[in-house]
Amino acid sequence: MENKIQAQMRKWILDFLVLGILNKGETYGAEIIEILKNSDLIVVEWTVYPLLSRLKKEEMISYNWVESESGHPRKYFKLTKKWEDACKLMEESWTEIKNTVKKILNK
Numbered sequence: 001m002e003n004k005i006q007a008q009m010r011k012w013i014l015d016f017l018v019l020g021i022l023n024k025g026e027t028y029g030a031e032i033i034e035i036l037k038n039s040d041l042i043v044v045e046w047t048v049y050p051l052l053s054r055l056k057k058e059e060m061i062s063y064n065w066v067e068s069e070s071g072h073p074r075k076y077f078k079l080t081k082k083w084e085d086a087c088k089l090m091e092e093s094w095t096e097i098k099n100t101v102k103k104i105l106n107k
Contacts, residue, residue: 016090017041018051019083022061028074052077060086 014036021027021035029049036043055061059082065073 011047014041014043014047014051015055016094018048018055019060019079019087019090022077022079023083023087026076026078028066028076030074032077058082 017036017039018032021032027035029045029052032052033043033045033048036048052061056063056077059080061077061083062080063075063077066076068074
């Protein structure tokens with residue numbers, strides 16, 4: 001049960017975290033995964049890449065191909081203008097959820 005709950009919570013917040021990473025600047029997929037892993041969030045490629053595709057379809061992010069020194073081009077993702085409205089809503093929602101959880105659990 002514990003693993004299922006943790007997985008659901010991580011999945012729910014992953015969008016917010018990925019968009020937050022991209023808010024700091026253009027980044028490629030493997031780097032996003034590395035940042036998440038270094039933050040003690042267990043993430044695998046097959047979770048992040050479909051998420052990036054969905055965010056692209058929702059016009060929250062865009063990408064461009066950049067040649068890398070290793071010879072393989074990389075797809076660099078960046079936020080679109082649509083992100084600004086979504087960011088405000090996500091931050092407000094996060095604050096509301098966090099306050100509600102604290103309120104309920106502290107009683």
